[in-house]
Amino acid sequence: MHLPEPLILLxxxxxxxxxxxxxxxxxxxxxxxxxxxxxxxxVWWSDHHAKLVADCRQLGMDCxxxxxxxxxxxxxxxxxxxxxxxxxxxxGPGPRGYQVPERPYPTRIVLASSLPDLPDPVRECxxxxxxxxxRLGHQPRLAGAxxxxxxxxxxxxxxxxxxxxxEGILLDGMERVVSGVMSNLFIRLDGAWLTPSLGQCGVAGVxxxxxxxxxxxxxxxxxxxxxxxxxxxxxxxxxxxxxxxxRLGERTWQRPDDFDVLxxxxxxxx
Numbered sequence: 001m002h003l004p005e006p007l008i009l010l011x012x013x014x015x016x017x018x019x020x021x022x023x024x025x026x027x028x029x030x031x032x033x034x035x036x037x038x039x040x041x042x043v044w045w046s047d048h049h050a051k052l053v054a055d056c057r058q059l060g061m062d063c064x065x066x067x068x069x070x071x072x073x074x075x076x077x078x079x080x081x082x083x084x085x086x087x088x089x090x091x092g093p094g095p096r097g098y099q100v101p102e103r104p105y106p107t108r109i110v111l112a113s114s115l116p117d118l119p120d121p122v123r124e125c126x127x128x129x130x131x132x133x134x135r136l137g138h139q140p141r142l143a144g145a146x147x148x149x150x151x152x153x154x155x156x157x158x159x160x161x162x163x164x165x166x167e168g169i170l171l172d173g174m175e176r177v178v179s180g181v182m183s184n185l186f187i188r189l190d191g192a193w194l195t196p197s198l199g200q201c202g203v204a205g206v207x208x209x210x211x212x213x214x215x216x217x218x219x220x221x222x223x224x225x226x227x228x229x230x231x232x233x234x235x236x237x238x239x240x241x242x243x244x245x246x247r248l249g250e251r252t253w254q255r256p257d258d259f260d261v262l263x264x265x266x267x268x269x270x
Contacts, residue, residue: 007080007112009072022107024090027098028149030107031055032088033206035238037112040077042085044238047206052087055145060100061091064108072110083112084239088148116239126246126255127166127235131224132156132181136172136201144204156181167235169227169248172201176221183237184208185245186217187230188256193217194226207236207266214265232256242266 010016023029033052036043049066056063069087076085088109094101134156156168168181177196179185184205186195193215198204211217211234227233232253233245242263244255256262 007076007083009075009108009110011108012068012072012075014075018107018109019093021093021095022090023092023094023104024088024107024148026094028147028151029059030061030088030090030148031059031146032086032148033146033238034084034086035206036115037073037077037081037083037085040081042073044206044210045073047210048087048238051146051204051206051209052089055147056089058142058145059091059147061089061104062106064089064106068108069110072108076110076112080112082115084115086111086113090148124255126244126253128164128247129167129169129180129233129235129245130160130165130248132159132168132170134159134170135175136170136178138172138200140200143201144198146203146205153181166243170202171224175223177223177227178202180235183235183240183243186211186215186234186236187222187227188232189222189226189230194220194222197221205237207238207241211236211242211262211266214262234262236266 008014010018018025031052033048035048042048049069053063073085076083090107091100092105092107094104134152136152156170159168167183169185170178170181172178178198179196179202184195184207186193195208195212195217196202197219228248228251235243235245244253244259246253
């Protein structure tokens, strides 16, 4: 179902507009989360709120109160029970220049859009992926946070327009696998589940955090050779939840035997 019109709240108001002096617009000075709204309930809400708070703290900025987010989400849910929610918080308006205002007033934005058109049934349809040419730069101060400056992802996504390609795989400058353009990933190598270390770059997603204990996965540094040797690759984010990789170039994989169990485990709980 598509939304008849965008549903947007800015600091709790459907009529407000973002200031041209907002630091989120000027510098990408803020963070965001993307999550599903199903039957009027935000999926994995506690996890997403905790990550919002943590990412704001990582940037040294205040996060709006949980009650304010929940009031905004309730307003959206009363008008559209099933949607994609994008929650953004910026450091707010400020004067020209990089210096942080002495008393910043954060901007809180909630945007609702239509749910993604995923293959039906997605569990049976593996993803086709490619390796992106762009290499992610290292910045430990920002690593893990889903900050508003996502230009690397934008440039990487511009590399293909083939509708059969579902995702691009990102490597860093040392040729280590980091993530998908829009997802986190896991590989099963020599019987053990691994997910890339994110201490230098990349986004630590909520789906990744939920899946790690279910797989017994550990973080590791690995390159393209290990990716191609893996006997299974999984992609995850809060919208697709979980998808298995079927093809990368000439390399193909079969659907993991335990995929349904993993999907059910990931989707269970609040």
